[in-house]
Amino acid sequence: MNYRHHYHAGNYADVFKHVLLLQLIRAMQRKEKGFLYLDTHAGRGGYDLAVPSILPDGRTREPEHPAGIGRLWGATDLPVPINDYLALVRRFNERRGEPGEELKFYPGSPWIAKLLLRPQDRMVLCELRPDDAEALDFDFARETGVKVLTMDGYTALKAQLPPLEKRALVLIDPPFETKVEFADIQRGVTDALRRLPGAVVAVWYPITERARTEEFHRTLLELAVPALFAELSIAGESSLLRMKGCGLLILNPPWQIDREIRAVLPVLAERLKVEAGGSAGCGWLVPEQ
Numbered sequence: 001m002n003y004r005h006h007y008h009a010g011n012y013a014d015v016f017k018h019v020l021l022l023q024l025i026r027a028m029q030r031k032e033k034g035f036l037y038l039d040t041h042a043g044r045g046g047y048d049l050a051v052p053s054i055l056p057d058g059r060t061r062e063p064e065h066p067a068g069i070g071r072l073w074g075a076t077d078l079p080v081p082i083n084d085y086l087a088l089v090r091r092f093n094e095r096r097g098e099p100g101e102e103l104k105f106y107p108g109s110p111w112i113a114k115l116l117l118r119p120q121d122r123m124v125l126c127e128l129r130p131d132d133a134e135a136l137d138f139d140f141a142r143e144t145g146v147k148v149l150t151m152d153g154y155t156a157l158k159a160q161l162p163p164l165e166k167r168a169l170v171l172i173d174p175p176f177e178t179k180v181e182f183a184d185i186q187r188g189v190t191d192a193l194r195r196l197p198g199a200v201v202a203v204w205y206p207i208t209e210r211a212r213t214e215e216f217h218r219t220l221l222e223l224a225v226p227a228l229f230a231e232l233s234i235a236g237e238s239s240l241l242r243m244k245g246c247g248l249l250i251l252n253p254p255w256q257i258d259r260e261i262r263a264v265l266p267v268l269a270e271r272l273k274v275e276a277g278g279s280a281g282c283g284w285l286v287p288e289q
Helices: 012-028 080-095 109-114 130-139 153-160 181-195 210-221 257-272
Strands: 036-039 046-048 105-107 122-126 146-149 168-172 200-207 227-233 245-251 279-284
Touching (some): 012 080, 012 109, 012 168, 012 200, 012 227, 012 245, 012 257, 036 109, 036 153, 080 105, 080 109, 080 257, 105 109, 109 122, 122 153, 130 146, 153 181, 168 181, 200 210, 210 227, 257 279
Parallel strands (some): 036 122, 036 168, 122 146, 168 200
Antiparallel strands (some): 046 105, 200 245, 227 279
8 A cells, every 4th residue: 555645635636525525414414313424545634735745766746735725725706615615624724723824734534524523423434554544543532423443444334334323424535556446446335335225425536537437437327326426627538647537426415415516516627627628527327228
């Protein structure tokens, strides 16, 4: 496991993922009953953007957050969910002792969720990398309603579902280091829905090859549950960028979440694109006729 998210903290993919995660959590909280938030690949709780990222060969890697959240920071006339997201990032900076307007720290998905959860909600964070799991455990040691597990996230789906609450929001956000990651996701999601058929499952994925993305969508259609996808591309198909965009596939999506996501995607696409052809879209997966 070589992936270190510090390289990418606050980039366009994080912005996209965390704005939509916020919308999903808000949608889950329309009901008073609590739920379990299960993060299968949690990483660290947060990231210091001032710390340089050093590549294995000793070179310093350029930070990606200026082209991500940096393009939204201080902006006006943004949709409410994006402003809500930016307010969460400011709260995280305040917790880290930076109450001003300077963006110094970026929260990972664990803190995005924790800052939103109610007393009746709880969270389980899974991280297989020992040093990241240790840092995560330290970060949340004094927080209530949080359990950190040093274990494979796909195994955790079997161990943690169904929860006592009988409601769950699962985030699957793997590093995609291996060629079998999509297959692992399919098996993991199948296990999750077998144990809790009504679970809301959100899967983040990179867009590198359109054919591969479409194949991934087709495999999850076999689960025969409502499936919504949202995608953001920062460049067109002809771009030389390896990862031109990313997507979030939501199984058992909350009511009207598609309408809410569609309201923010055009703004994200306009603010975050780096080349001509950047776009965003949201739609339902339907079987081929």
